[in-house]
Amino acid sequence: MNVTLAVKQYVSKMIDSSGPGMKVLLMDKETTSIVSVVFSQSEVLQREVYLFERIDSQSRDGMKHLKALCFLRPTKENVEHLIQELRRPKYSVYFIYFSNVISKSEIKALAEADEQEVVAEVQEFYGDFIAVNPHLFSLNLQGVARGRSWEPSMLSRCTQGLTSVLLALKKCPMIRYQLTSDMSKRLAESVKQIITKEYELFDFRKTEVPPLLLILDRSDDAITPLLNQWTYQAMVHELLGLNNNRIDLSRVPGISKDLKEVVLSAENDEFYANNLYLNFGEIGTNIKNLMEDFQKKKPKEQQKLESISDMKAFVDNYPQFKKMSGTVSKHVTVVGELSRLVSERQLMEVSEVEQELSCQNDHSSAQQMVKVVVEYGGKRVRGSDLVTPTDAVAITKQFFKGLKGVENVYTQHQPLLHDTLDQLIKGRLKDSQFPYLGASSLRDRPQDIIVFLIGGATYEEALTVYNLNRSTPGVRIVLGGSSILNTKSFLEEVMASAGSSAERAPASGRNRR
Secondary structure, eight states, X not given: OOHHHHHHHHHHHHHHHTOSSOEEEEEOHHHHHHHHHHSOHHHHHTTTEEEEEETTOSOOOOOTTSEEEEEEOOOHHHHHHXXXXXXXXXXXXXXXXXXXXOOHHHHHHHHHHOTTOOEEEEEEOOOOSEEEETTEEEOOOOOOEETXXXXXXXXXXXXXXXXXXXXXXXXXXXXEEOTTOHHHHHHHHHHHHHHHHTTXXXXXXXXXXXXXXXXXXXXXXXXXXXXXXXXXXXXXXXHTOOBTTEEEOTTSTTOOGGGSEEEOOTTTOHHHHHHTTSBHHHHHHHHHHHHHHHHHHOGGGOOOOSSHHHHHHHHHHOHXXXXXXXXXXXXXXXXXXHHHHHHHTTHHHHHHHHHXXXXXXXXXXXXXXXXXXXXXXXXXXXXXXXXXXXXHHHHHHHHTSOBTTBSOTTSOOOXXXXXXXXXXXXXXXXXXXXXXXXXXXXXSOOXXXXXXXXXXXEHHHHHHHHHHHHHSTTOEEEEEESSEEOHHHHHHHHHHHHHHHHHHSOOOOTTOO
16 A cells, blocks of 8 residues: 555656647646655656646646646636636647546536536545555545534545545445544544445445554544654654655755755655654765765765764765755755754753653652752753754664663653554454444454544654554555644644634633642
8 A cells, every 4th residue: 555656656647648749737736745745857757747826826828739627626716717617728638637536516507617618637636645555545634623523524535635645545444433432433424424325436446454543543642743753754744844755954054056956756755765763863964975985976075974964064065966966955954054043942851751751650750850850950050052063873872772671762662652553453452342334243354554633643653553564464554644743733723623622612700720
């Protein structure tokens, strides 16, 4: 099961089915993100797609020499835009692809608008989600809840996105949900309703062990999104923000124009693909090794490489390396900024405390000692700068100091999802806590598992799924969420939910608890 491959295949089919000739790709805001995450612009250009336009743009020129490939979500707004487009077509022919199921009445409305008979094809290609990694997808939705209930429009959108994933992966699953969450039950029922209604679409070849959809609620694990992360992809999202594979570096001190926004895509960046699940110290070491290999081939260009600062200076001094290395210089910049933020925010010390608090039962020492230590050795009484800058290469040594039974002090924590999936794979996940929807218990252990987290998934949970897929032969897991969370977006989600709940609650006396 590979959600990235599924979307790439859909986009490839769209482009190939229109035949040779110059093309324009006509999309909406959401499908633009869906395509851009799995294909770079240069890749699409190589396939005779020379123009990218938005269906809602009012300033598009007529270009009758171009074929139009329309990839759109089947919303009322998009259908109306298409109707207006077909009444006054700007292109020679239209190949229309919807990212999800579209009603017969809307198809009829489009047919009636096509008076000039420019529509060559209308199909449903079920890519109605963001394929973040091969085993991770997102719906890019914020504010899905009102207290403990669904924001009405969000239930519909999550249902559409989730059924689209099932159709893309060609799975008609049994469904289990978290009993303590009414939102989980409602989404399970909504997905089941679509499967029943569109039974012909879900008529896939039966497997010996049916696939399983497990629907969970973020509120069951509010700790994981709050912890600092130490693997590359997760760190970038936590400290810099990763939005559809793009990072905004415009606020980085001394950043060059060409690096104010960079793309990190495992599909088009070999270094990133090989390092996104490695810890921060290892990434710095791997960049250093690449640069040292380059130096061996160029004996005249020897330079000391003991820190991220040394590496950045090397990139600046040797434009030939920047040209030859492709994307490595970009990663030097990203890792350099991560190093700066780790030092500035003292995140190694913070993370160690976080891990102790989240993984150990005894919190008394942390609660009692903080004030005493600050009084004893805080900045106010110190004569020296105790906290020295630390970069990714130096961090390697600290990462491997280790604790007995865990990889190191910064990665003790396992998300609740790990235990849930471990119990599921072993056939021990209790029906009383995670009941089946409208079906008896599955006797066999599941092999194909799609997990969806209402309220958002995290890159730590994606790492858990990645490791389980590697360590459990015969089991394939895909994780999805209404969004991909970092601390900031999780707290925004919590506050939005609490705010909606408070607005509906009756007035109460001041300072009541």
